[in-house]
Amino acid sequence: MSVLALAGGVGGAKLANGLAGVVPPGALTIAVNTGDDFVHMGLHISPDIDSVTYALAGMNDSVRGWGVADESWAFMDATRRLGGESWFNLGDRDLATHVLRTALLREGTLSSATADIAARLGIGQPIVPMSDDPVRSMIDTDQGEMAFQDYFVRHQCGPRFQSIRFDGAAAARPSAGLVEALDDPALEAIILCPSNPILSIDPILAVPGVRDRLVARRVPCVALSPFIAGQAVKGPAAKIMTELGLPTTPATIARHYDGLIDGLMVDVADAQGWTDDGLVVRSADILMRNVDQQRALAAQMIDFAAALRRAAP
Amino acid sequence: MSVLALAGGVGGAKLANGLAGVVPPGALTIAVNTGDDFVHMGLHISPDIDSVTYALAGMNDSVRGWGVADESWAFMDATRRLGGESWFNLGDRDLATHVLRTALLREGTLSSATADIAARLGIGQPIVPMSDDPVRSMIDTDQGEMAFQDYFVRHQCGPRFQSIRFDGAAAARPSAGLVEALDDPALEAIILCPSNPILSIDPILAVPGVRDRLVARRVPCVALSPFIAGQAVKGPAAKIMTELGLPTTPATIARHYDGLIDGLMVDVADAQGWTDDGLVVRSADILMRNVDQQRALAAQMIDFAAALRRAAP
DSSP, X not given: OEEEEEEOHHHHHHHHHHHHHHSOTTSEEEEEOOTTOEEETTEEXXXXXXXXXXXXXXXXXXXXXXXXXXXXXXXXXHHHHTTOOOSSOOOHHHHHHHHHHHHXXXXXXXXXXXXXXXXXXXXXXXXXXXXXXXXXXXXXXXXXXXXXXXXXXXXXXXXXXXXEEEETGGGOOBOHHHHXXXXXXXXXXXXXXXXXXXXXXXHHHHSTTHHHHHHTOSSOEEEEOSEETTEESSSSHHHHHHHTXXXXXXXXXXXXXXXXXXXXXXXXXXXXXXXXXXXXXXXXXXXXXXXXXXXXXXXXXXHXXXXXXXXXX | OEEEEEEOHHHHHHHHHHHHHHSOTTSEEEEEOOTTXXXXXXXXXXXXXXXXXXXXXXXBOTTTSSSBTTOXXXXXXXXXXXXXXXXXXXXXXXXXXXXXXXXXXXXXOHHHHHHHHHHHTTOOSOEEESBSSOOEEEEEETTEEEEHHIIIIISTTOSOEEEEEEETGGGOOBOHHHHHHHHOTTEEEEEEOSSOIIIIIHXXXXXXXXXHHHHTOSSOEEEEOSXXXXXXXXXXXXXXXXXXXXXXSHHXXXXXXXXXXXXXXXEXXXXXXXOOTTOEEEEEOOOOOSHHHHHHHHHHHHHHHHHHHHHOO
């Protein structure tokens, strides 16, 4: 039995960490969005890989919601004094990851660097980038097109979202780890984490071969809604959907993943009065306030996929 | 009137800072040893340039004796957790300099990066590397040859010093700023800071053209002894001289700089019972405990050179 989770962002990291707590070691692969990656001050930064890695290492700051716990900001303070780039916050501890990754990338791939860092932090589950090739999410807005971090951090998602394209995706290959997980004969479930469908999951699906393999899959694919009662738990998902004229409901998630998912887990607040043809919907309390709730919800997602597998014709 | 100071290390930075306080703006050039430079975790580190820069910016830690004041060590802590290289201490604030320099070096020279960082910190005096070409001090010891930082930091100068060579020096050119200062018709004094003669000044002299220009100079060259009563104020100068069978006295400094200097400033503790043919010796309290004493001693060095200039035939 093995499980593949697609993740990006803080919500994705939460469910990924829950899955790591309930899926037997060696049976879980977490494939992570790298469309947010960028080179900043010469350092290769992989925000979504870091979010997953920090969560699985128990290093994440659960109060601030991103980055490393017990973080300090002396580097940023000194960078500001130097008149350096200060729009992207790099914590002193977080920086150790970026410096190490950048050094590892001189002699290896993003896959090997990610695996190396995870191993150094005692993480047993494979965390794999969606691709070792550069794919960069570019956001078209009412203020023009901008690179993801410009949109997300520098402009705090303020510009009106119009569309997204994944620069480099056409030439990218899925990482070996992702291909291995997708083609694993023991694969029993694919789980789409409650990440932003447009910003975090779509880049993974844009890597040639990933969507095809998912559509052709023989195992259930279940998603966890990122919305609760019309709000995103975190991040700009609700703002973006609204700017696209879409309701911030599970129905929007269902349509977005049409043809890809067999089941959608929604919050109890969203369970009433809504069905979607051909899609099995389950409901639960999907707000993950702590690691115990991450694990409980992960177990429900695994159970959801198992039930769909048993019910399959 | 202009002054050229050759510097390296913490003692060199102290006198350089004193000179910056007493020489009119635009009239002082500080040429700095880069033989200690190295690339560590992908970052270009220039310890002696940083010592001078931090001193002139008033950012140096005068208690610890190196690095930046109010420093913190979260990056090192996180690096150790990652199993990264932890033998070379990189403070969180110091790191901002290394990251910025490394970024600047992708599009410029060490000279331009050094000038850029100095300008960002409000430093008006030119701080110039001895060369923009890589020169690396290699220390031959009883435990074999090692790169400077291996000897100095990793091994804490423990191995017995046998000799030093300057890898790359033969092909190096003096930096444009150093050449400009050496050839400046307004040059009136050359000052060798109380840096380690072997580790910090000799690399500068090893850059082809520098020693020749100094020997052919028409202006006084004065040095400040790094020894007081047989001890080095800081660093391994006394240990190295002893390992070479040389007494830790001004006489050793005089012989080391034979043919290069016209005057040697020694401590009052070393003033008695010693003369050197052809060398003018002055004495003062040369321990620089604070910025006021740095400036007072710098003024005495300038006065010393002026007196020698007036006395010249």
